[in-house]
Amino acid sequence: MSAPTSFDEFLSGLWKQNPIFVMVLGMCPTLAVTVSAVNAIYMGLATTFVLGASCLLVSLLRNSIPKQVRIASYIVIIATFVTVVDYAIQAISLDVYEALGAYIKLIVANCVLLGRAEAHAAKNPPLPATTNAIGMGLGFTLGLFMIGCVREILGAGKLFGVALFGDHFQPWVVMVLPPGGFFVLAFWLIVFAAFRHISNKRNVQVQGAQS
Amino acid sequence: MSDTPEINTPTFAMVRTLGLVAVICGVLIVGIYEVTLPAVNANKKLALERQVFKVLPTAKSVVPYFATANGIVSAEGQDLVPAGAVIFYAVYDAANKLAGIASEASSSGYADQVRILYAYDVDKQVITGIGVISMRETPGIGDKILTDQAFLKNFEALDVHLSDDLKSLANEVKTVKHGTKTSPWQIDAIAGATVTSKAVGRGINQSAQSLLPRLLPNLDKLTVKAQ
Numbered sequence: 001m002s003a004p005t006s007f008d009e010f011l012s013g014l015w016k017q018n019p020i021f022v023m024v025l026g027m028c029p030t031l032a033v034t035v036s037a038v039n040a041i042y043m044g045l046a047t048t049f050v051l052g053a054s055c056l057l058v059s060l061l062r063n064s065i066p067k068q069v070r071i072a073s074y075i076v077i078i079a080t081f082v083t084v085v086d087y088a089i090q091a092i093s094l095d096v097y098e099a100l101g102a103y104i105k106l107i108v109a110n111c112v113l114l115g116r117a118e119a120h121a122a123k124n125p126p127l128p129a130t131t132n133a134i135g136m137g138l139g140f141t142l143g144l145f146m147i148g149c150v151r152e153i154l155g156a157g158k159l160f161g162v163a164l165f166g167d168h169f170q171p172w173v174v175m176v177l178p179p180g181g182f183f184v185l186a187f188w189l190i191v192f193a194a195f196r197h198i199s200n201k202r203n204v205q206v207q208g209a210q211s
Numbered sequence: 212m213s214d215t216p217e218i219n220t221p222t223f224a225m226v227r228t229l230g231l232v233a234v235i236c237g238v239l240i241v242g243i244y245e246v247t248l249p250a251v252n253a254n255k256k257l258a259l260e261r262q263v264f265k266v267l268p269t270a271k272s273v274v275p276y277f278a279t280a281n282g283i284v285s286a287e288g289q290d291l292v293p294a295g296a297v298i299f300y301a302v303y304d305a306a307n308k309l310a311g312i313a314s315e316a317s318s319s320g321y322a323d324q325v326r327i328l329y330a331y332d333v334d335k336q337v338i339t340g341i342g343v344i345s346m347r348e349t350p351g352i353g354d355k356i357l358t359d360q361a362f363l364k365n366f367e368a369l370d371v372h373l374s375d376d377l378k379s380l381a382n383e384v385k386t387v388k389h390g391t392k393t394s395p396w397q398i399d400a401i402a403g404a405t406v407t408s409k410a411v412g413r414g415i416n417q418s419a420q421s422l423l424p425r426l427l428p429n430l431d432k433l434t435v436k437a438q
Contacts, residue, residue, distance in 0.1 A: 072229065177349070
């Protein structure tokens with residue numbers, strides 16, 4: 001496997017292989033906790049921590065885990081760090097804990113995590129594995145944040161709890177309800193797809209002009 | 212990968228690896244639990260006090276108690292609720308005099324459990340305020356129970372006095388259709404949010420029915436804050 005530099009490794013999760021907008025993984029928290037920008041950031045950072053820490057441990061143990069029991073080992077490791085984050089958030093703020101509810105515990109079922117452990121951390125040394133995992137985690141955070149911002153602005157007329165519009169603004173309640181999550185996700189997926197389409201076209205034209 | 216595992220990995224290797232992973236994870240979990248426990252407990256206490264101070268503005272301190280069939284015991288520092296006991300909070304003012312009782316009521320609403328905290332005035336035997344602990348009701352509809360002034364007026368003096376034998380409430384607390392409230396023990400529902408309004412009424416009725424008959428005979432133990 002060709003080893004890209006650490007920075008590329010980091011960026012790939014943030015942009016080129018963004019877990020939400022490109023790989024479309026981890027949709028459960030994406031739709032459920034993005035009713036506000038703050039929730040989205042907390043959820044994203046919690047996931048980033050679990051991702052980074054579990055990929056580091058998986059990578060350290062990668063040569064001593066037999067193939068037959070690897071999935072069991074990865075899940076136990078991921079579940080451990082989810083428990084760690086669960087206690088840490090309770091200690092930091094109960095309001096955040098209430099707002100995120102069961103979705104903290106459900107990080108363990110987020111396929112981004114098992115996917116990274118299996119596809120990347122198990123085959124790479126600790127440094128690139130952790131860099132890639134943290135890049136992915138921040139990419140996930142960015143995705144959640146972009147959805148959370150739109151839903152909070154339209155659904156509550158606020159951003160980070162600060163009212164943006166006058167009293168005449170009537171909040172679009174649908175945006176903070178589950179369907180709103182699907183609408184906003186679809187909107188961003190269209191934007192990203194359009195971006196990719198345009199840049200692919202341009203690359204083809206540039207290559208055509210050079211040849 | 213440098214050492215590709217053989218197809219037939221010895222059982223011992225698998226057991227050893229799983230054992231190792233389990234030990235590392237176990238140590239991590241126990242460690243973080245021990246480290247965060249004081250902060251988590253302090254947070255929970257703080258969150259509860261904030262709720263209580265909202266429904267009883269004169270409050271300065273809060274002492275948890277259990278109401279059991281045989282009387283009341285302090286619940287300070289106890290995590291486990293004894294079987295059949297109801298937890299409530301004796302609330303004291305700046306002079307350590309009893310300012311009121313706060314207790315939790317919960318019932319299923321439209322989306323999930325609606326958990327509220329209510330304040331009880333021991334002299335007048337009425338409920339004097341409610342606050343929401345947690346709910347997942349529809350934003351803009353069910354959450355009106357927090358903001359609708361006409362609805363909150365129900366809880367300025369909701370009658371929950373006991374019958375003469377002190378075994379149950381003299382009148383069941385009941386949520387009635389919007390605009391049909393006639394008695395002080397009825398709750399006038401919010402038009403359009405009837406399910407949530409009914410959940411509040413049902414929760415208060417259940418909680419008051421089980422708590423107040425145990426609480427009232429023992430009130431003298433609570434009038435001054437136990438040091």
